[in-house]
Amino acid sequence: MKCNKLVDAGRRQFLRGGMAATAGAVAATVMTPEQAKAQALARVDYPANRLANIADLVVNEPLEVAYPDADSPGVLLKLGQAVEGGVGPDGDIVAFSVLCPHKGWLLSYSAGDKTLNCPGHHSRFDCEAGGQQIWGHATSNLAQFLLRIDDQGDIHAEGVDELIYGRLSNVLA
Numbered sequence: 001m002k003c004n005k006l007v008d009a010g011r012r013q014f015l016r017g018g019m020a021a022t023a024g025a026v027a028a029t030v031m032t033p034e035q036a037k038a039q040a041l042a043r044v045d046y047p048a049n050r051l052a053n054i055a056d057l058v059v060n061e062p063l064e065v066a067y068p069d070a071d072s073p074g075v076l077l078k079l080g081q082a083v084e085g086g087v088g089p090d091g092d093i094v095a096f097s098v099l100c101p102h103k104g105w106l107l108s109y110s111a112g113d114k115t116l117n118c119p120g121h122h123s124r125f126d127c128e129a130g131g132q133q134i135w136g137h138a139t140s141n142l143a144q145f146l147l148r149i150d151d152q153g154d155i156h157a158e159g160v161d162e163l164i165y166g167r168l169s170n171v172l173a
Contacts, residue, residue: 045159051076051095051145054088054153062109065095067145067157072164073098073106074145076155079114083128087147087155095145095157096131099165102138116142131162 046068057063057078065074074097082091096116098107105120109127115134116125123136131142143162149155 046157048148048156048158051147051155051157054078054093054149054155057093060111060114065157067095067097068160074157075107075109075116077109077114077127079128081128083130085130085144087149093147093149093155094127094130095147095155096125096127097143097145097160097162097164099143100138101140101142101162101165102136104165107142 049067051065051067052063057076059078059080062075062077065076066072067074074095076095077093078088078090079086079092079094080090083094086092086094098116099105100107100118100120100123102118102123103120105118107116107118107125109115110117114127116127116131118124118136118138121137123138124134125138125142126132126134131144133141141162143160143164145157146159146161147155148158
């Protein structure tokens with residue numbers, strides 16, 4: 001028995017419909033600049049901790065820090081050129097957790113390409129691109145500490161933008 005209500009949709013008709021649906025979905029997810037900024041600022045605010053002073057930093061040499069507590073090792077970097085999310089007079093100071101988000105291995109800094117690297121499964125994270133994963137088994141970017149510099153040049157961490165390895169949430173117990 002043939003159904004008279006079926007529509008004979010050819011390949012081109014099907015693809016046109018699929019493209020229209022995709023365009024509609026993309027249009028529904030486009031954000032205004034204000035919405036994008038608000039989403040970028042969606043972070044966990046920890047109590048502010050002083051990490052160091054600008055005078056303590058040497059370009060492209062990591063300074064070991066801990067944030068938001070002693071169980072969360074990190075690194076503070078002066079990269080030598082302005083980067084997105086960088087603070088300080090040159091916009092080049094950033095800080096990251098050094099716990100690999102994949103299995104928690106301690107990352108090491110490579111000054112040659114400004115990456116943090118995991119000795120366990122070889123994940124690599126770009127410090128000039130906000131800790132973005134560029135290689136390896138990790139399934140998320142590196143947790144970046146959100147920084148502020150006061151009038152004396154002291155560098156304070158005030159939050160984290162990703163989940164720190166080993167924590168079920170970014171909430172201090």
